[in-house]
Amino acid sequence: MVLVLVDHDHGQLDELSLQAVTYGRELAASTGEPLDALVVGADGRSVAGALGEHGVTTVHVAVHEGLTDYAPLAWARAASEVATRTGASVVLATGSPRGNEVLAHLGALTDLPVAADCVEVTPGSPTKVVRARWGGSLMEEANLHGSPALVSLVPHTIVADPGGSASGDVAEFTPTFSDADLLVIAKPAAAAEESSGVSLADAKVIISGGRGVGSAEGFAPLEELAELLGGTIGCSRVVTGNGWRPHTEQVGQTGTKVAPDLYIACGISGATQHIAGCRNAKTMIVINTDPEAAIMGYADYAIIGDIGKVLPAIIEETRKAKAG
Numbered sequence: 001m002v003l004v005l006v007d008h009d010h011g012q013l014d015e016l017s018l019q020a021v022t023y024g025r026e027l028a029a030s031t032g033e034p035l036d037a038l039v040v041g042a043d044g045r046s047v048a049g050a051l052g053e054h055g056v057t058t059v060h061v062a063v064h065e066g067l068t069d070y071a072p073l074a075w076a077r078a079a080s081e082v083a084t085r086t087g088a089s090v091v092l093a094t095g096s097p098r099g100n101e102v103l104a105h106l107g108a109l110t111d112l113p114v115a116a117d118c119v120e121v122t123p124g125s126p127t128k129v130v131r132a133r134w135g136g137s138l139m140e141e142a143n144l145h146g147s148p149a150l151v152s153l154v155p156h157t158i159v160a161d162p163g164g165s166a167s168g169d170v171a172e173f174t175p176t177f178s179d180a181d182l183l184v185i186a187k188p189a190a191a192a193e194e195s196s197g198v199s200l201a202d203a204k205v206i207i208s209g210g211r212g213v214g215s216a217e218g219f220a221p222l223e224e225l226a227e228l229l230g231g232t233i234g235c236s237r238v239v240t241g242n243g244w245r246p247h248t249e250q251v252g253q254t255g256t257k258v259a260p261d262l263y264i265a266c267g268i269s270g271a272t273q274h275i276a277g278c279r280n281a282k283t284m285i286v287i288n289t290d291p292e293a294a295i296m297g298y299a300d301y302a303i304i305g306d307i308g309k310v311l312p313a314i315i316e317e318t319r320k321a322k323a324g
């Protein structure tokens with residue numbers, strides 16, 4: 001059985017988890033095994049139907065009063081319990097910070113190796129994986145000995161696709177863990193609670209700014225364009241390091257990995273650590289004064305120029321186009 005660790009926000013399924021479910025379904029089909037999912041929290045019952053549409057046969061819902069917030073070690077205990085009970089051959093998580101963290105705890109609990117950030121998994125003995133290292137600039141082939149194989153999938157390796165109909169039966173259980181497993185509990189940050197609209201990871205349009213934007217105030221035209229195009233703001237690490245924008249908006253190896261339809265990179269040079277987060281954009285428009293900037297190599301369209309002049313022109317033309 002292939003077991004996928006599924007994350008959700010009060011019953012709203014996480015897009016990256018659905019990608020892992022789609023990948024898990026393909027793995028399960030290749031070995032003729034069923035596909036199961038683990039969801040933590042009582043809200044998990046409400047996502048069982050949707051997971052059934054994605055091909056999940058049984059949704060294991062871990063319900064416990066200590067599991068209302070994210071508690072990585074307790075979540076890993078729940079995963080360990082289900083993996084052992086069901087004899088899972090592969091445990092798949094999304095390669096998000098949360099997915100990788102739970103998987104790392106699961107590896108420590110079970111004494112099994114973990115392969116994080118994989119783009120390819122071939123089940124067997126050993127399970128073979130291809131992992132993205134150094135922000136995707138190196139692809140490493142590795143063998144995982146032991147069962148189950150603990151693997152996380154690089155976000156946006158695959159497009160989430162319902163394409164499967166299974167029963168999505170709910171198997172509720174109360175996981176066993178001690179108080180020590182609840183020593184680390186992550187409460188939602190106030191900013192995250194208050195934030196509205198589309199998340200960076202799911203955004204279809206991202207207007208992203210780098211050092212070339214110059215200041216926190218310099219993001220005003222980027223915000224204006226984002227609003228016009230129904231998008232959201234992203235940025236480079238220089239920007240978060242300077243305190244111009246919050247870390248939640250950082251794109252890259254140590255930020256969020258995104259795959260929008262349109263990524264407009266404004267004053268960003270294209271360091272590998274930044275590209276690691278946006279290389280899956282369907283269309284990339286680059287605005288930069290330097291025609292030799294590394295990011296030009298990833299641009300579908302490049303505008304060589306000062307964002308102080310280029311952005312107002314784009315905003316004006318966008319307004320005209322929207323007006324009819």
Ligand SMILES: Cc1cc2nc3c(=O)[nH]c(=O)nc-3n(C[C@H](O)[C@H](O)[C@H](O)COP(=O)(O)OP(=O)(O)OC[C@H]3O[C@@H](n4cnc5c(N)ncnc54)[C@H](O)[C@@H]3O)c2cc1C
Nearest residue numbers: 210211212236237252253254255267268269273274289307
């Ligand atoms: C372990 C590690 C992890 C990292 N993780 C990340 C990460 O997750 N995300 C990330 O982004 N970085 C990350 N970094 C940092 C990364 O290496 C780069 O330093 C960073 O991405 C550079 O940011 P930048 O492109 O905004 O700045 P710069 O490299 O300084 O580039 C600024 C660009 O703006 C252009 N420019 C300047 N003025 C204008 C103007 N008026 N109009 C148009 N263009 C202009 C310049 O030509 C230049 O190309 C990481 C680094 C390390 C070591």
